[in-house]
Amino acid sequence: MQLLQSLPMNLGLGWAVALIPLLPLATFVLLGLFGRHHFRNNAGVIGTFSLFISTLTALYIANGYFFEYGSVNGVYQKIMALQITWLEFSPGFSIDMGILLDPISVMMLVVVTFVSLMVHIYSLSYMKGEERFSTYYAFLSLFTFSMLGLVISSNIFQLYFFWELVGVSSFLLIGYYFDRPSAVAAAKKAFIVTRFADLGFLIGILILSFQAGTFDFNELIARLGTASNPAFQSATAASFMGVSALTWGLVLVFIGGAGKSAMFPLHIWLPDAMEGPTPVSALIHAATMVVAGVFLVARLFPVFSVSPAALAIVTYIGIISALFAAVIACTQTDIKRVLAYSTMSQIGFMMFALGVSGNAGESGLGFTASMFHLFTHAMFKALLFLGAGSVIHFIHSNEMQDMGGLRKLLPVTHICFLLACLAISGIPPFAGFFSKEEILLAAYTSNPAVYYIALVTSGLTAFYMFRLYFNIFWSKAVPAHAPLDHHHGEGGFPIVLPLVLLAAGSVAAGFIPFGKFVSVNGKALETELHLVFSVAPVLLALAGILLATWLYKKQNERPAAISASLGGLYKAAHRRFYIDEIYVFITKKILFNLVGKPAAWFDKNVVDGMVNGTAEATATVSEKIRGLQSGKVQQYAMFFLVAVIFLAVIFIYLWK
Amino acid sequence: MMEPGLYHILFISAALFFIGMYGFFTRRNLITMLMSIELILNSVNLNFIAFNKYLWPHKLDGVFFSIFVIAIAAAEAAVAIAIIINLYRSHQSIDVETAEELKY
Numbered sequence A: 001m002q003l004l005q006s007l008p009m010n011l012g013l014g015w016a017v018a019l020i021p022l023l024p025l026a027t028f029v030l031l032g033l034f035g036r037h038h039f040r041n042n043a044g045v046i047g048t049f050s051l052f053i054s055t056l057t058a059l060y061i062a063n064g065y066f067f068e069y070g071s072v073n074g075v076y077q078k079i080m081a082l083q084i085t086w087l088e089f090s091p092g093f094s095i096d097m098g099i100l101l102d103p104i105s106v107m108m109l110v111v112v113t114f115v116s117l118m119v120h121i122y123s124l125s126y127m128k129g130e131e132r133f134s135t136y137y138a139f140l141s142l143f144t145f146s147m148l149g150l151v152i153s154s155n156i157f158q159l160y161f162f163w164e165l166v167g168v169s170s171f172l173l174i175g176y177y178f179d180r181p182s183a184v185a186a187a188k189k190a191f192i193v194t195r196f197a198d199l200g201f202l203i204g205i206l207i208l209s210f211q212a213g214t215f216d217f218n219e220l221i222a223r224l225g226t227a228s229n230p231a232f233q234s235a236t237a238a239s240f241m242g243v244s245a246l247t248w249g250l251v252l253v254f255i256g257g258a259g260k261s262a263m264f265p266l267h268i269w270l271p272d273a274m275e276g277p278t279p280v281s282a283l284i285h286a287a288t289m290v291v292a293g294v295f296l297v298a299r300l301f302p303v304f305s306v307s308p309a310a311l312a313i314v315t316y317i318g319i320i321s322a323l324f325a326a327v328i329a330c331t332q333t334d335i336k337r338v339l340a341y342s343t344m345s346q347i348g349f350m351m352f353a354l355g356v357s358g359n360a361g362e363s364g365l366g367f368t369a370s371m372f373h374l375f376t377h378a379m380f381k382a383l384l385f386l387g388a389g390s391v392i393h394f395i396h397s398n399e400m401q402d403m404g405g406l407r408k409l410l411p412v413t414h415i416c417f418l419l420a421c422l423a424i425s426g427i428p429p430f431a432g433f434f435s436k437e438e439i440l441l442a443a444y445t446s447n448p449a450v451y452y453i454a455l456v457t458s459g460l461t462a463f464y465m466f467r468l469y470f471n472i473f474w475s476k477a478v479p480a481h482a483p484l485d486h487h488h489g490e491g492g493f494p495i496v497l498p499l500v501l502l503a504a505g506s507v508a509a510g511f512i513p514f515g516k517f518v519s520v521n522g523k524a525l526e527t528e529l530h531l532v533f534s535v536a537p538v539l540l541a542l543a544g545i546l547l548a549t550w551l552y553k554k555q556n557e558r559p560a561a562i563s564a565s566l567g568g569l570y571k572a573a574h575r576r577f578y579i580d581e582i583y584v585f586i587t588k589k590i591l592f593n594l595v596g597k598p599a600a601w602f603d604k605n606v607v608d609g610m611v612n613g614t615a616e617a618t619a620t621v622s623e624k625i626r627g628l629q630s631g632k633v634q635q636y637a638m639f640f641l642v643a644v645i646f647l648a649v650i651f652i653y654l655w656k
Numbered sequence B: 001m002m003e004p005g006l007y008h009i010l011f012i013s014a015a016l017f018f019i020g021m022y023g024f025f026t027r028r029n030l031i032t033m034l035m036s037i038e039l040i041l042n043s044v045n046l047n048f049i050a051f052n053k054y055l056w057p058h059k060l061d062g063v064f065f066s067i068f069v070i071a072i073a074a075a076e077a078a079v080a081i082a083i084i085i086n087l088y089r090s091h092q093s094i095d096v097e098t099a100e101e102l103k104y
Helices: A009-038 A043-069 A103-126 A133-151 A156-174 A181-212 A217-224 A230-237 A245-260 A269-275 A278-287 A289-299 A308-329 A335-355 A361-395 A411-425 A431-446 A448-473 A493-511 A531-552 A558-566 A568-574 A576-628 A633-654 B006-026 B030-055 B061-091 B096-103
Strands: A079-090 A093-101
Touching: A009 A043, A009 A079, A009 A093, A009 A103, A009 A133, A043 A103, A043 A133, A093 A103, A093 A156, A103 A133, A103 A278, A103 A289, A103 A361, A103 A493, A133 A156, A133 A278, A133 A289, A156 A181, A156 A245, A156 A269, A156 A278, A156 A289, A181 A217, A181 A230, A181 A245, A181 A269, A217 A230, A230 A245, A245 A289, A245 A308, A269 A278, A269 A335, A278 A289, A278 A335, A278 A361, A289 A335, A289 A361, A308 A335, A308 A448, A308 A576, A335 A361, A335 A431, A335 A448, A361 A411, A361 A431, A361 A493, A411 A431, A411 A448, A411 A493, A411 A531, A431 A448, A431 A493, A431 A531, A448 A531, A531 A558, A558 A568, A568 A576, A633 B006, A633 B096, B006 B030, B030 B061, B030 B096, B061 B096
Parallel strands: none
Antiparallel strands: A079 A093
16 A cells, blocks of 8 residues: 655645535535525536536546556556544544545546536436426435545445435435325335345444454455455454354445345335436436445455455346346336346446456456446446436336337437447447456356356347337337427437437447556556457347347337247246335235234333333322322421431430 | 539420420411421520530530521521512411412
8 A cells, every 4th residue: 555645746636536526515505505595597507517627627637547646667556645534433543534546436436427417417408497406406416425425435434424325315316206105115115225235234344344453445455355464364263153254244245235236136126216307317326326336346356355255145146136137127118117127237247247356467357347347337328318318308208108219209319329229238349348248258267157147148138228229219100199399309408418428438438448447456457359259249139139120120019929928937027026026025924023013012012011000100109198298387397207206216226 | 603514405405496396386377487497496506506515615516507507597587488478478378278289
């Protein structure tokens, strides 16, 4: 951990980075307190402008970090740009607030500010005329602040702090339309499920930092990630139920990450979260917040890599989620839900890429691939959601059967959406191709079983994305109730600009030599494309696209026939494999009956019984002795006298 | 003339105490009851002084206690008279029976 503490620009750098999250925080406070009355109409402009400055700062920092001072002798350093003691419990033991710059945090800074800026601009038009326009922007700013704070956290407790803030702002934004019962339910569900996962995260943090004796990431990694360190040895020696404390800590931390990243089986909140406004879905539930879990695993990756068991869990949860979500996505009819399951599937890709990665040089390909996919996915998934938002804005419905034939009516959206679909399907030369290729290669070299599942899943990805694409833009002629008066058409400049910029990103992002900048140990990793290796995935993707074309380009009977012939499987996938029902069964039938009811009985009869019993006993006794308190002063004095005489007799004559 | 001894004074003090007690139990007038209390307190004072003078003549503790008691008695009288005046204002009487309803 060679810090650049000697450099004079260090302090200035720290505050420059701190500016990136602090600007949205300032916007949140301003709009949250005064927005309703003073900035009713220009809240959007204020929020967008302040975020624009943040974005520029982030780009400036990224430029400086990657090209000027970040790399020392070809290795990217972890720069502790700022450190403030925040809560000091005792000398030497404190929770700090700090900024840690390393390739992944700088990359995340750029992704978060950029996507957030796109969403801010998009919302200028999309959310126009909303009653709580300024509140919306205040919440967006709060979210951006928390997410930026999360990615630059220098210690695990600070990360947890921002992690919860992110959860709260997600809750607020999902429940933005609070007059809709479904949105309220979805917000609560998202919050409760992620909170439940965060319980695991918190316990994991406590285990890890107890074993390492520090909260600080650099220290923690140095102590737990090296086999010769005493902290590592005690963490692996201590065991609970046959599993070492280190593995327990990592698995529990991963549970937190899985909750936030909607990994199976904690994914149930993500599809429902689509009740929020569509730009919010693009920002939070596709591009940024849901990858926090991936980021967390990547942040602690050197520690994960010393525990093969924890890595195996990451791998298998990732690959199961990827396949599972892809199958469900093929059957959903709500376009946002298709995208939600697609997000879950892609995050599964990132997770298992981390799981199969090693911690050094060439074997660290999975790590680089995962971060690369995170980066490209943020581009095209945000684009897909914003495109879907544009469609929904136009047609006022989320359902596929209300759409079709929109390519003439929404030409820009159509092109951008198509580019994003190609990118996510992994067709060269779009962004998704490069990152997915690397993931598949990493899987191929370390775990063939995972590789084959991933291969099938990427074929499915192409199929369901193009099913979505054809259903929206082709399929029928023009939908019967499409608003043909073009007065709101594609929306204005604020809607088109983000689409175009993100589309450019989706096309070009793949050409960034990502391995040079982001790798597991900071050294440049040469990634090369193996053309022969790429044949299978690309052919599968093309097959998926062709199948989707055959089934959905023109409206026909084939899809119905196929779904009928699949019977139970189709129905199960359509009903999302009954996971929600299982949860309801577990909570309502098992937990409520076996735990809730006895607890309620105990509370009513024993706890309340004790309190009521005390009150009743007091009441009965006082009823009996109230006659003594007559109000006659002289009577009292008489009692007093008699008692004193009595005591005097005892003490003088009897107490010898 | 015979010098009074400790027992004489203790006798007077005891007499004073029981006179005060009697007054406190039998009178219904609050002012009279207050006066009875003063008698009781003064009997205690007498005790203190007597014991101090006859048993520990070179010490002053008993005197100090008496002065304390006198001060407290004065304060107590002030408070009690204030209470009695208020009682009179609201009930037009200073009979101890009328104070019984204060318990509600």
